[in-house]
Amino acid sequence: MLTDSGSKQRVFRKGHIGADDFLFVADDAPLADRPVIVTVTRFLAEKDRLLSRPAPLGVRLEPAESPELLRSDLPKLKLIELHVGYFKDGRAFSWARILRTRLRFTGEIRVTGHFLLDQIAFFLRVGVDSFTLPGNWSETEVEKATGLISNVYQPSADHRPTILDLRRRATVTATAAE
Amino acid sequence: MKVITANKLTFGEVVYWAQSRGWQDSLQQAQVLNDADAEDALKLAAGSVQRCEVVAPYAFPVRVEHGRIIPVSAREQIRARGPSVRPDVGKQAA
């Protein structure tokens, strides 16, 4: 199912659905005294003020916004939220991968917006940690959807063993058994 | 004048809206509608989509000649009969 995460924020992370720990704050809204997510525009404009706050800070990237915009500031950010405007826009997959493999971001990467249940497995592979889900997706459904394909051909940000790795292990085992 | 058409969800075959008689296989069984009635019929067809009966309903122009419903466009003529190059397959072969 498609999601358009409204105000009922439910975050799926490591197999479980929990409350949203962050609050997305619009550019002209006051900042609450709690973990917040702001747009890139706001972050770049009010960087010092935002970073001086004790509460964890997240930044939301729109599909056209590359994480390179935040390159030097990433170590100070707890969360990057990738907003997918429409499921067909596959740039978020690249942004997540870049955050992990090139920019070595170690914080949380979250996906929000319009995406398919069947895209979650791909997002997990490119380094996404969490998802904002609509009210009608269950943990079981998500687990099931992400587990349908056991093995992967190509390496990605998750460093998951590929079919090539499994082939090599099989050869090593076979050789050892001789 | 218009006719509403769609494809059956499970099998994919082309069907035509015949009001109270539901979806029919043959264009000649379809209900010919004026533009306003076609709008209403599309709303009813949307319900059929919701019930997982058909997909992608839409209206297309027809004319009626000697009691036969004839689509205006080549596309809908072919869709009503089957591939022009294989008279042995499609609705025309039934």
Place this chain on the structure above:
Amino acid sequence: MYRYDEFDARLVRERAEQFRTQVMRRLNGELSEDEFKPLRLQNGLYLQLHSYMLRIAVPYGTLSAIQMRKLGSISRRFSKGYGHFTTRTNLQLHWVRLIDVPDILHELAEVEMHCMQTSGNNVRNVTADPFAGAAADEIEDPRILCEIIRQWSTLHPEFSFLPRKFKICVIASEHDRAALLSHDIAIQAIRNAGGEAGYRVCVGGGLGRTPYLALEVGSFVPKPHILAFIEAILRVYNEAGRRDNLWKARVKILVHQLGIDEIRRRVEVEFAELKQSGMLELPPAEIERIAEYFAPPAFDELSGDSPEFESAKRQSRPFAAWAKTNVHDHKTPGYALATISLKPIGLTPGDCSSEQMEGLADIMESFRFAEIRVTHEQNMVFPHVRQKDLFHLWQRLDALGLATANHGLVTDIIACPGLDYCDLANARSIPIAQEIARRFADPGLQADLGELKIKISGCINACGHHHLGHIGILGVDRKGVENYQILLGGSGAEDATLAEILGPGFDNEGIIGAVENVIETFRQKRAPGERFLDTYRRIGAAPFKERLYAH
């Protein structure tokens, strides 16, 4: 040819099962059509004019006898007894039912086949030279790299939602038998001055509304790094390709918008990063493992001229005619390649009945052919036939209606399914192909005209490759009536060019006469030994325009 190991096999089985659950969720209303459509497209399932259509992947155009037999069986039981081979060497079944598709996918998985990524905005079927393994000037079998790319691109997490579809082609000889430069990525295996094996890579080819031929982005990519280079191109495209306009979303548009130098610069940046990480460098052992599957069969020690072959040609005129047009030189003495024409006069180009598919499987078993190839020109090829077996092969093909002696000739027409089948089409293409073939059916006339490639598309999407036709025909919709434009001078071979529109279009009767007039003009103007394409290139469009439009 490649054989699945347990991992390949499990993946296609799981994929089939995944689609079964997606179909169930669709049928019980959990998924709307909007939500289901991208999922079914990623398994090649379209909703077409009359019915659902399933596009089955034929990786680099290669099929085994078992696979061919299964395709015959599936097309009989789940469709209406025939299939259509496309210009991307896949097989389309035009009459499937949604509820049957999960079963079809499972049956395909049993014979190491699938429908993954034959549609959708992802990396599509990787195509290759149909003469792979048999061409004398081949550097290596291009299908080895095709299989490597197939695996790397299958369910790639970063590149499954590209701005648009992405087509890759690999050849390994100077002769282009695969329309290489019309692809998003065009790869040619070459050797550099030092004799080292590597690849020349071009990017940004594509037909459709704005046709382009691919431009060079990597003059020599060393073998170990080719996957990293391809991934680098995909990264640049996924990030920067346009997503606001369907008609401007292919990588060819990005290449021409930024310029090839800027594209090359961006690709180099990504490539450097990937090379450094080493993550896409295939270990030699894995390349060897895959390459072994493409090792040529054990050829008999034969002399170059088979007396049986020569004698049969003398004794049978029809066989001699077929040998002249449809039999091609092989790198091994005593062997040949044979083209199986799917263009019988007056029938649908590229269509193959279930009986024919099963008959081909029988032939493959009788003659111990391990493979059959599908070409982008909608024909098929047996790559390794002993010359002495050609006559018996021809007889068997003839009994199946697969021995039309017209390879490369005027009746060897490429035509997309067009408005007879396709939801996207503006005009019918098949009846135009049929009528042209009927008008030029005479074998003597065909021989006289020589190589003449006519390609017909029923809409601007150009699935019939009309931009690459010596004579191209594009069907358009003119106020609800079918109309056809003529283009001249295209080529999908190593002398690649894009055809040019000649002038205003014709209705479906006028187009036949127009094609006749074009061909007549060629006959009048040609110099000895010239093909149509040569004459056009020498004299230009003016004489043809004059003939068609002067009055």
